[in-house]
């Protein structure tokens with residue numbers, strides 16, 4: 001992998017308010033995601049063997065790595081990729097999933113968009129501790145899954161389309177312990193156009 005950096009966002013920290021507040025965005029991006037990026041670059045600096053292959057390739061097969069490197073790569077590298085996708089899948093411009101091809105696949109897999117949202121929320125509420133809930137492509141089908149900590153779905157060979165950060169740092173300032181309310185609000189700022197593009201790319 002190459003030296004990593006924080007992605008440029010297509011919106012301002014304040015643009016997602018009231019669904020995600022400015023202060024949460026600022027701290028989340030600069031301190032939390034920024035922390036993963038700098039720790040990942042530190043790991044890269046100490047372990048030249050990580051220069052071979054992309055970060056995604058390294059995470060898809062960690063079996064050749066030393067135990068001490070593997071855990072850090074999963075935590076920092078997963079943290080970096082998970083947040084990159086999280087930011088890219090947010091937008092202040094409200095989008096309706098119905099407008100995109102992905103909605104047909106969701107209707108056939110989950111019966112309706114609201115059934116998908118219910119199932120996704122139940123999965124997220126059932127996650128103990130910190131982690132993520134995901135909509136992924138697995139064997140060409142849509143699947144909802146949870147991961148703990150910063151584990152990326154690509155570790156298990158799944159293709160992440162959409163993920164919600166369920167660490168308290170993602171919502172506690174605005175929603176306190178009400179994870180359910182945070183999830184309900186978050187749907188309002190999902191960038192379905194981007195999610196749909198990732199889905200279409202996964203088909204080829």
Ligand code: MN
Pocket residue numbers: 028032083165167169170
């Ligand atoms: Mn986070």
